[in-house]
Amino acid sequence: MNCEYVEQHDILGSYMAGTLADEERDGFEEHFFGCEQCLQEVEAARVAREVLLKRGAGLQNRRRNWWVAGIPAAAAIFFGLWIWKGPIPPSERLPERLPVPQKQSYDLLGRFDPPAYRPATLRGANKLARSFPVAMKFYSSGNFEKAAASLKSIPGVEAQYYLGISEVLSGDRRNGITDLKKVVAAGDNPYRSEARFYLGKALVGSGDFPAAKLEFETLITEKSEWSPQAADVLVQLPKDIKPAQ
Amino acid sequence: VESFSGQGLDPIAVCERIIQGDRVAETEFFIYYERRVRAFVAGRTRDRQMAEEVFQDIMVALLCTLREGRVREPEMLTAYVYGVARNQLMEHFRKRLRNRVESIPEGMDFAAPHARHDESERFHLAEREIAKLDHEDRRILSMTLVDGMKPGEIAITLRMTSEVVRQRKSRALKRLVAKLGFGSRSGTSLRLIQKDG
Numbered sequence: 001m002n003c004e005y006v007e008q009h010d011i012l013g014s015y016m017a018g019t020l021a022d023e024e025r026d027g028f029e030e031h032f033f034g035c036e037q038c039l040q041e042v043e044a045a046r047v048a049r050e051v052l053l054k055r056g057a058g059l060q061n062r063r064r065n066w067w068v069a070g071i072p073a074a075a076a077i078f079f080g081l082w083i084w085k086g087p088i089p090p091s092e093r094l095p096e097r098l099p100v101p102q103k104q105s106y107d108l109l110g111r112f113d114p115p116a117y118r119p120a121t122l123r124g125a126n127k128l129a130r131s132f133p134v135a136m137k138f139y140s141s142g143n144f145e146k147a148a149a150s151l152k153s154i155p156g157v158e159a160q161y162y163l164g165i166s167e168v169l170s171g172d173r174r175n176g177i178t179d180l181k182k183v184v185a186a187g188d189n190p191y192r193s194e195a196r197f198y199l200g201k202a203l204v205g206s207g208d209f210p211a212a213k214l215e216f217e218t219l220i221t222e223k224s225e226w227s228p229q230a231a232d233v234l235v236q237l238p239k240d241i242k243p244a245q
Numbered sequence: 246v247e248s249f250s251g252q253g254l255d256p257i258a259v260c261e262r263i264i265q266g267d268r269v270a271e272t273e274f275f276i277y278y279e280r281r282v283r284a285f286v287a288g289r290t291r292d293r294q295m296a297e298e299v300f301q302d303i304m305v306a307l308l309c310t311l312r313e314g315r316v317r318e319p320e321m322l323t324a325y326v327y328g329v330a331r332n333q334l335m336e337h338f339r340k341r342l343r344n345r346v347e348s349i350p351e352g353m354d355f356a357a358p359h360a361r362h363d364e365s366e367r368f369h370l371a372e373r374e375i376a377k378l379d380h381e382d383r384r385i386l387s388m389t390l391v392d393g394m395k396p397g398e399i400a401i402t403l404r405m406t407s408e409v410v411r412q413r414k415s416r417a418l419k420r421l422v423a424k425l426g427f428g429s430r431s432g433t434s435l436r437l438i439q440k441d442g
Binding site: 007010012013014015016017018019025026029030032033034039040041042043044045046047048049050051052053054113220223227228231232235236 | 280281284285287288289290291292323324326327331334335338339341367368371372375383386387389390391392393394395396411414415418421422425
């Protein structure tokens with residue numbers, strides 16, 4: 001990896017947000033160990049991230065989508081209030097930093113960005129194998145509903161893994177959890193550890209903290225590349241979790 | 246690992262001097278790699294207490310192996326340091342799992358400044374600088390560093406082009422780097438020297 005690659009692929013932002021794939025993360029770390037300029041940017045970005053989190057900026061960004069959708073309604077309400085009571089005095093305006101309910105923190109903790117998919121060239125692919133790249137085109141473009149619908153009919157652990165991810169990301173968390181569990185249960189396979197990680201995340205999102213805790217603990221015990229990330233999420237879970245049944 | 250250029254720390258000489266018991270060389274080594282190892286640990290865990298523990302473990306492990314002359318390829322010192330740092334971090338996670346639950350400190354402590362004075366000072370300086378940033382620049386930084394959004398996604402949200410997002414992000418970050426003065430303290434001006442054969 002070099003500075004140009006870091007810049008072109010927006011590696012720093014993904015690294016700070018913890019969404020970089022393992023291989024790229026390791027490559028970037030190895031790079032900034034030897035590159036003063038990138039090291040300085042990592043250091044500055046880390047402090048900036050802490051400041052921005054303190055300001056609650058990340059949560060505000062995530063809220064924006066529904067906030068934008070609600071602009072017309074909010075404008076109507078505000079205008080109605082203004083007519084009746086006049087403009088809101090400064091002392092009654094909403095504070096810049098809104099208190100964040102605990103539950104929302106866990107909702108955010110349960111969220112994740114789609115794991116990167118890199119297409120492989122297959123020789124003599126059969127019809128089913130050919131339909132996989134088509135499904136993954138939907139996945140790569142962010143159309144997770146269509147990706148899930150297409151992946152359902154494709155056998156294999158890879159398809160099942162992306163099916164589970166697509167289902168979770170399209171809001172069908174229940175089926176997503178079921179499919180990710182199948183990948184984990186499929187035994188030794190290249191997707192097992194990351195499936196377990198995202199399964200844990202999906203379980204956090206569904207509020208099933210005991211089951212999520214179990215997955216993250218197992219992941220750490222397995223000593224995989226995903227163990228540090230699992231430990232990172234684990235420490236952010238509620239402290240008073242009762243053991244999973 | 247690239248970028249072994251410039252004047253300052255010579256990895257082969259430093260390794261040799263440390264084997265011979267030169268404490269100044271150990272200090273030079275520590276100063277040079279402190280920021281790198283800290284940045285790595287901070288990138289892997291948001292638990293400050295743990296980060297400090299891991300950092301100490303990594304540096305102790307490194308100095309022990311250097312003193313014992315166990316670095317086989319001194320010219321690849323940076324890659325070696327990174328490898329040790331990764332192994333130590335993994336070992337720490339494993340140890341911690343064995344000793345949990347009571348040893349796990351509270352998480353979600355993203356915003357509190359470090360106990361260390363310079364870290365705290367830097368945090369406040371960053372707060373001031375970020376407050377001075379243009380509103381849109383601040384949002385771009387936040388979407389990038391907190392939400393992990395790509396310039397393309399940010400561009401759609403803020404109705405800009407990806408290129409403008411990239412430029413504004415880069416400008417804001419460079420401004421922070423300049424103001425926060427990373428590399429101006431301790432031995433950060435040191436560079437490893439690439440030996441030509």
